[in-house]
Amino acid sequence: MTLDILVCTINKGIVRIEEFLKPPQDKVRYIISYQYTEERYLDLIPENLKNRHDVTLYLYKGQGLSANRNLALEKATSDLVMYADDDERLCEEAFSVIFDTFEKHPEIDVAFFKASTYTGKPLKDYPEEEFDITQLPEDYSISTIEMVCRREKVQGKIRFDERFGLGTQFLTCGEEDIWMEDAIRAGLKMRYFPIKIFETSIELKKKLIYVDVGVQRSYGAQTYYRNGRKAWLICFKFAMKSSTAGLCHFWPMMKHLAEGIRYMQKNH
Missing domain, CATH: 3.90.550.10 (Spore Coat Polysaccharide Biosynthesis Protein SpsA; Chain A)
Structure with missing residues (x-):
């Protein structure tokens, strides 16, 4: 071998x-x-x-x-x-x-x-x-x-x-x-x-999910790759849970997650 x-x-x-x-x-x-x-x-x-x-x-x-x-x-x-x-x-x-x-x-x-x-x-x-x-x-x-x-x-x-x-x-x-x-x-x-x-x-890099824009986009993109349109709900729940825990602000996180999803939709 x-x-x-x-x-x-x-x-x-x-x-x-x-x-x-x-x-x-x-x-x-x-x-x-x-x-x-x-x-x-x-x-x-x-x-x-x-x-x-x-x-x-x-x-x-x-x-x-x-x-x-x-x-x-x-x-x-x-x-x-x-x-x-x-x-x-x-x-x-x-x-x-x-x-x-x-x-x-x-x-x-x-x-x-x-x-x-x-x-x-x-x-x-x-x-x-x-x-x-x-x-x-x-x-x-x-x-x-x-x-x-x-x-x-x-x-x-x-x-x-x-x-x-x-x-x-x-x-x-x-x-x-x-x-x-x-x-x-x-x-x-x-x-x-x-x-x-x-x-x-x-x-x-994954540890930077709450502060790094590129990591947030990547999370949204890979969630879409694995789950298709369900990624919108999964990412919404993730952003809500993270913001409720005080780890980030909801709207900036959701914005970047959505950018990752849309990127995958446009770039098959």
Whole structure:
């Protein structure tokens, strides 16, 4: 069994890639998808990347994290694939955990694990027991860095929605929930395992739902993607509940949720 790690980075982020890489292993390969917005950033590419037999570097002019992940997946050839960003670090036991999990569970198409900050604090309130994922979890949110997929089950079949995510101007997050919805509709067999494989410095955008306009628009848009016209009532209730709890003002929240819904209606 082999693993491709799809590392997505942009512009100055390329200088952090060497810190991310583990010592070479026969069954592990790194596919680095490097987006750049100006030619000058190409001078930052570390020379050592060219000397690693287990590293392949692809260059793309443009931006958008969802697009970058899709580009990286197109280049994958191993049995398993997982996504990573340049500001993350794999745990020492990550590879053994991943290979062992998929060997013990041949029926699983996607496995989800845990991540923490560099100080060891869990990235979110993770469930303590493993369970099958047949719908979008309500008690915690899924992050891309936590998942490992069988390549043949996702390549050419499930993509990240490029209307969502970092690098976009309107819907700045939510691509993971859209991916999950597509995976569920496709009938993929998914399971969560309470084992940490990543450490990261990232801040979850979803936590900014009460203060960030882009996150609010994204919530409205992904709610429409999952529920169609029922999204209007769902978003109305969410805005009302949030304002009643003193977390935001109703009308600005509802306005931005509605902008997300209308965006999806106009941009199929």
